[in-house]
Amino acid sequence: MKKILFLITGLKPGGAELMLEKIINNVDQSLIEPVICTLTPDGEIKYKLINKGFKVYDLSVTSPLHLFKAIYKVRKIVTRETPSIIHCFMWHSNIIGRIATIGLKVKVISSVRVKLINRTIWNYIDYFTQKLVNIYMVNSKSVKKFIIQNKINKNKIRFVQNGLEFNKLNVVKKNIREELSIMNNHPIISMVANLREQKDYPTMIAALAKVKSPFNFLAIGSGTEFEDEKERIKKCVKQFNLKNIHFLGHRKDVFTILKETDLWVSSTLYEGQSNALLEAMAFGLPIITTNIPENAEVVTNNKEALLIDVKNPQATADAIDLLLINKQLAIQLGNNAKLKSKDYDIKTVIKKLNKLYDEVLQ
Numbered sequence: 001m002k003k004i005l006f007l008i009t010g011l012k013p014g015g016a017e018l019m020l021e022k023i024i025n026n027v028d029q030s031l032i033e034p035v036i037c038t039l040t041p042d043g044e045i046k047y048k049l050i051n052k053g054f055k056v057y058d059l060s061v062t063s064p065l066h067l068f069k070a071i072y073k074v075r076k077i078v079t080r081e082t083p084s085i086i087h088c089f090m091w092h093s094n095i096i097g098r099i100a101t102i103g104l105k106v107k108v109i110s111s112v113r114v115k116l117i118n119r120t121i122w123n124y125i126d127y128f129t130q131k132l133v134n135i136y137m138v139n140s141k142s143v144k145k146f147i148i149q150n151k152i153n154k155n156k157i158r159f160v161q162n163g164l165e166f167n168k169l170n171v172v173k174k175n176i177r178e179e180l181s182i183m184n185n186h187p188i189i190s191m192v193a194n195l196r197e198q199k200d201y202p203t204m205i206a207a208l209a210k211v212k213s214p215f216n217f218l219a220i221g222s223g224t225e226f227e228d229e230k231e232r233i234k235k236c237v238k239q240f241n242l243k244n245i246h247f248l249g250h251r252k253d254v255f256t257i258l259k260e261t262d263l264w265v266s267s268t269l270y271e272g273q274s275n276a277l278l279e280a281m282a283f284g285l286p287i288i289t290t291n292i293p294e295n296a297e298v299v300t301n302n303k304e305a306l307l308i309d310v311k312n313p314q315a316t317a318d319a320i321d322l323l324l325i326n327k328q329l330a331i332q333l334g335n336n337a338k339l340k341s342k343d344y345d346i347k348t349v350i351k352k353l354n355k356l357y358d359e360v361l362q
Helices: 015-026 043-051 062-079 091-100 120-128 139-147 201-208 230-239 254-259 275-282 313-325 327-344 344-362
Strands: 001-008 032-038 054-060 084-089 109-114 133-137 157-158 188-192 217-220 247-251 264-265 287-290 306-308
Touching: 001 015, 001 062, 001 091, 001 201, 001 344, 015 032, 015 043, 015 084, 015 201, 015 275, 015 327, 015 344, 032 043, 043 054, 043 120, 062 091, 084 091, 084 275, 091 109, 109 344, 120 188, 120 287, 133 139, 133 344, 139 157, 188 201, 188 254, 188 275, 201 230, 217 254, 230 247, 254 275, 264 313, 275 327, 287 313, 287 327, 306 313
Parallel strands: 001 032, 001 084, 032 054, 084 109, 109 133, 133 157, 188 217, 188 264, 217 247, 264 287, 287 306
Antiparallel strands: none
8 A cells, every 4th residue: 555645735625625635535545545734724625634534734834934844844744654655736835845855765746737927936946956856747738848848857747637526516406596696587607716816807807897798797716825816806896887796705516506607707817727617518518718728728619618818808708798699509519518528537537646656656
C-alpha cells in the first residue's frame, strides 16, 4: 500500500479543492492510504473528509509571515507519517511541499492547474526550485505549454484531466425561483465562478446590460480568502441599473441549481481545466464561454458551446440573445456537450493517477 500526503493551500470549495476531494473519495483505499494537509484553516471540504474518516492536518496559516513555520510543520508531518509521495495542489503548497521535503525519502508531485499569468516572480520561484520536484501534473495541454515556456523541464510533465462523478449528478429538482422570489418566467442564466479577478464578472455584467431578451442571472460563488471582488462587481450591477441579478454566494446545491438553469455562461480570462464547465456539459446545458486555449481543448465552437473572445461584452450579449431565441441551437449544443462530458469520468482520472504514482516510485 502507498501512503500519499495530499498537501493543498485550503479546503474551501474551489476547482482544485473539489478535484482533490473527488480523488480522495475515489482512490482504491486498499492500494492508497490518503493523508490530507491544508495550509489555511477550516473549509467545508475539510469537515466532509474528516467525517468520512480521513486524517486531515490543519496548519491554520493566516499570514504570509507564517509560511516558514508552515514549511517546518509540513516537514514534521512528513517525518511522522512517512508517506511515499507528497502530492501538492495549488501554488503555495507546491513550493512549501518541495522545500519541506528536502533530504527526506519522499517523492514530490506538483499539481499545476492554472497558468500564473502576470505572476512573474512566482514563475521564477517555480523554475529555480524545480529540481526538488519529481513530476509536474497538469490538467490541460495549455497549462503544459505554459510551464514549458516558463522553463519547466518538459520530461517531468504528465497530463491528467479533471474528472466528473456522474453518480452524484442525479439530484432532486427544486424550485429555485420560489427560493429566490423570482416572480417571472424569464430564462435562468447561471455563472458558476468565485468572485475573483480571473473570472472577469465585470465583462459579464456589461454584457448582460446589452442583452435584449429578458432573463434572470444567478452568480454562484464567493470571494476567496485572498481575493474578493464582490463589492466591485456589485458596483458594476448598480452602474448599469440591472435587475434580476442574484448573488447566491457559495452553494452546496450547485447541481440542483444547474438542473433549473437554461443557459450557462462564463467570462473567465484563464483557467487550467474548468470543473464548472465540465459540470455544465454533464447537465447538457447550452454553454457560452471564453475562447481561451483551456476551454477550446474541452469544447468546440458551434458544436458543444459558443466560444467568445475575452473582454467582449457585445459578442457575449449577442451569443446570449442567440441561444435564448434559437431554442433548437441551444438544445443541439447542450446535447453535444453532454455526450462530450463522458470523456471526463473520474474513473479514468483515477486510473491515470495510479499509473502516475507507480511511475514516480520506480
